[in-house]
Amino acid sequence: MSKTYEYVPEPALVKGNHDFKDITAMITDINLRPTPTGWYIAFTVSSLLLMVLLGSIAYLFWQGTGIWGLNSPAGWGWAIVNFVWWVGIGHAGTLISAILFLFRQGWRTAINRFAEAMTIFAVMCAGIFPAIHVGRIWVIYWVFPVPNSMTMWPNFNSPLLWDVFAVSTYLTVSFLFWYVGLVPDLATIRDRIKSKMGKMIYGTFALGWRGSNRHWWNYEKAYMILAGLATPLVLSVHTIVSFDFAVSIIPGWHTTIFPPYFVAGAVFSGFAMVLTLMIICRKIYGLEDIMTDDHIEKMNIIILVTGSMVGFAYAMEFFMAWYSGVEYEKAIFILRATGPYAWAYWIMISCNVLSPQFFWSKKLRRNVAFTFVISIVVNIGMWFERFVIAVTSLSTDFLPSSWGYYSPTFWDVATYIGTFGLFFTFFLLFLRFLPMVAVAELKGVMPQADPHNYNDKGEFVQPVVEIPEPYNKPS
């Protein structure tokens, strides 16, 4: 009988023939060498965009939320769409750092630092929108349970308050997780940097880390516990974001499918964003040996899976609307696909459901340029998904006499574009001053790190994988 299968080895996580020293140098030299001119250009552009954000917010505070396109019947518009979009992007970072860690996916080490940074900055962008949406910003502290002059407390039965707790907990825990991962790498930079000033700053933030195995022992435990905490946390955050909609009685919002559907969408858009950033950075900083094509392929598979889950959710929404027998529920879904916002609906379907289907092809999954395009298309689609959900349900709800068409104003657009300034300003600072790959973790997954891969003379030997013989039925 001829052999009908072949053994497909797990691809090496780090390509090329690098030892530990190379890895340290490859990643931390980016922080140690002089700032490249390109960085200054990018930083200038993003700072200007950040000024656009600050300007728009200042004008909003001065003038009030009337400068946005919000009016009856659509009381939620771009601000909420942007909030959900940015929070969703953040979720991929936690998925990579926590969930893939619990599943022992070694390939996460190349991208987790990077993705966690993206999470933090994306959640910062997200948090701005509900905060400035309150109108009277000077009493924003009312959302927190602090004593105030009315002797009242916030309403703990309200999903909007759950959101305050969910998003602020998420930001805090993501930051702690990120920092814990950074400590050993900050120590690496501390030991390599020449300038006295740099030594002091990195040394302070490294907290005197010295790589002791007694410390690593507690450290690994802490890392594991944090991953275990962040996993249900990330699922809960987008669940609670979806409750902002699902707990209301608006047709098209009041559905139980929202929590899983929102979480899948969040992971979908987040992975796309990680890919967009990663493809640019690995090119500029020459990290193709660490963030390999295999990583891109694996991430594209996740995009395909979550994209199809989102597509399934869209179909299920239609089915449930019909199956429920509720007139308003049926009407809103027909209106989404054929009504005044049909253009947005079909952009959403083609970007989110159709575009990831290209990744069934292995060739396209490994095509970097193609992946880059799809990653941007996916994020456009996911923005439109939130737009379709938020705006269509509000503008065409129960009474046709109170229907209306929502359009954004200049300030809606400026605020949204401005958040990219905030995001990229922080992201560029991160790329410049912090190691963008988790150096210690990456070394830990290399075959050289496993004491079993050394012979008695203390020389490294590549691990040999035993290929099982095919089972032949005794004839």
Next chain:
Amino acid sequence: MKTSESDNKQYGILAEFRNPKELIDAAKLINEKGFKYFDTFSPFPIHGMDKAMNLAKSKLGWIVAGHGLLGLTGAFSMIYYMMVIDYPLNISGKTLMNFPAWVPIMFELTVLLSAFGAVFGMFYLNGLPKLNHPLFNSENFKKATDDGFFVCIESEDPQYDEEKVHKLLKDAGATNIETIFDE
């Protein structure tokens, strides 16, 4: 060790090894010899080092559990006080203790406090931050965060004897041995 640093107390002896396997073997040996005050240093955690060094189970889990419990009960008591005792609001005659609606915030605060427990508990157990340490006096020790693998036997150990420890480490295959002083 031959210089006249008589008034400068020894911290211990630092030895470098070439790779994770040699380090783990050395740790096993030192542990078998009955040393208690020693430590190994590596740029990443080494699988199996806890057994080689005979490390006790980390207490961190208990710290996190305590914090998590505090978060859970704290959140419940806070919401109960605010919604039921201090400012009860009658909303269409619905029950004041609307427990299902409190679950999300109770969950979030449990996670938040547990995460604080995990991070700060870990730093507390490790005695960090500690920005200065006798080991940082060694120029060679800088490799510990790059590609160096080190063992340090501390002078606090009752079995500590400079000559003997030196020999032990040399026999274990150390490439670079130096005495570390407190100052």
